[in-house]
Amino acid sequence: MMDGQHHQNLVKKAQGLPPLRTAVVHPVDEVSLLGAIKAAEAKLIVPVLVGPEDKMRSAAAKAGVSLAPFDLVATEHSHAAAAQAVKLAVDQEVEALMKGSLHTDEFMGAIVHEEKLHTARRMSHVFIIDAPGYPRPLFVTDAALNMYPTLADKVDIVQNSIDLAHALGLSLPKVAILSAVETVSPKIKSTIDASALCKMADRRQITGGILDGPLAFDNAVSEEAARTKGIVSPVAGHADILVVPDVEAGNMLAKQLQYLGGAEVSGIVVGARVPIILTSRADKTLARLSSCAVALILARHQQEVRP
Structure with missing residues (x-):
């Protein structure tokens, strides 16, 4: 492509x-x-x-x-x-x-x-990233607006991104909640948030997408990495939406893809x-x-x- x-x-x-x-x-x-x-x-x-x-x-x-x-x-x-x-x-x-x-x-x-x-939702930013070698657009959120979002903030951030994906024609987006590891660790807050968000999706507090997390970045976008680590998930290796722990991680991720990976990056604030x-x-x-x-x-x- x-x-x-x-x-x-x-x-x-x-x-x-x-x-x-x-x-x-x-x-x-x-x-x-x-x-x-x-x-x-x-x-x-x-x-x-x-x-x-x-x-x-x-x-x-x-x-x-x-x-x-x-x-x-x-x-x-x-x-x-x-x-x-x-x-x-x-x-x-x-x-x-x-x-x-x-x-x-x-x-x-x-x-x-x-x-x-x-609106009733918290405003959040979504990058739409066109990365060479990845077969679909990647939505990265929130890498520009919410600095250190709470779990409640992340509920809106996730739902906003799912709704945007629906508007762009993606009926059931796969949402990867990112962290540094793919296992839940009390020492890493983002893994706790990820597990809570996934359970909230199970209880339909978040709707319209398939959530999994915590997932490390490689597991989210690479089938091979997920398979090597024994991760069985409908999201791993096939993510449409990447939900980052905070604005620092997200901003670095988006700009690394842009400046080192040759990605085209656009963005919008929703909510x-x-x-x-x-x-x-x-x-x-x-x-x-x-x-x-x-x-x-x-x-x-x-x-x-x-x-």
């Missing part, structure tokens, strides 16, 4: 759906502005550019693009841009939020602070009233398009299933 094929497939799947009217927050550099414009050209989003108008126009001039086709909402600075974008989402004037050239803490802080964007496209300043064009495609597919799916 060619590099990025899973992400290209997501973009193709999203095209044809009505594009998402999306507030792009503080797109004042060429990379974030061009990412939004490329997504608009691919008919994934209808950007509403929110930020200091002079800086956005300067970035457009440097990039050699026109802002004439797009709505602009002028604000004084990045903090005001985040607040104004959140207001647009609360007022249902936009259907999604997209991070531009500002820090994640500033962007997400404005969202988390607004209770009207909350809010609207999809939140959380791009990185280092993201390539395909990753940005894939993130927008995932947001679009998710939003339209939620509209279909909403009572």
Whole structure:
């Protein structure tokens, strides 16, 4: 399979759906502005550019693009841009939020602070990783938002990722709860959490997926490693979703796959009233398009299933 094929497939799947009217927050550099414009050209989003108008126009001039086709909402600075974008989402004037050239803490802080964007679930981040040599997309969660999640937090993190997988067409995702080992050890808290999450799935406190854990990373993605260690599991070697113990482990895992393994990585925040496209300043064009495609597919799916 060619590099990025899973992400290209997501973009193709999203095209044809009505594009998402999306507030792009503080797109004042060429990379974030061009990412939004490329997504608009691919008919994934209808950007509403929110930020200091002079800086956005300067970035457009440097990039050699026109802002004439797009709505602009002028604000004084990045903090005001985040607040104004959140207001647009609360007022249902936009259907999604997209991070531009500002820090994640500033962007997400404005969202988390607004209770009207909350659902019954905790917000969490999911990376969609297109790794060469792995036959399906890997969902890694949470590697960006929840620092050191409690067991209760992990219930929402797992359910959010399962629901996202359903929206993307995976009817019964296999969920590996990761730790350093594949046996339960009182000395390693993540193994205790993993065993509890699996039992909660047995009791239907988590639904829609097949859970197993604790599993080490090799056992989760390699049939050979699982077989060598004598692990009999429907998840081992076939994982669709990798649930990491904390943000440090997850961030390292995702970036190692990206920078050493040649993976393409996109991402989205789920569990809010609207999809939140959380791009990185280092993201390539395909990753940005894939993130927008995932947001679009998710939003339209939620509209279909909403009572």
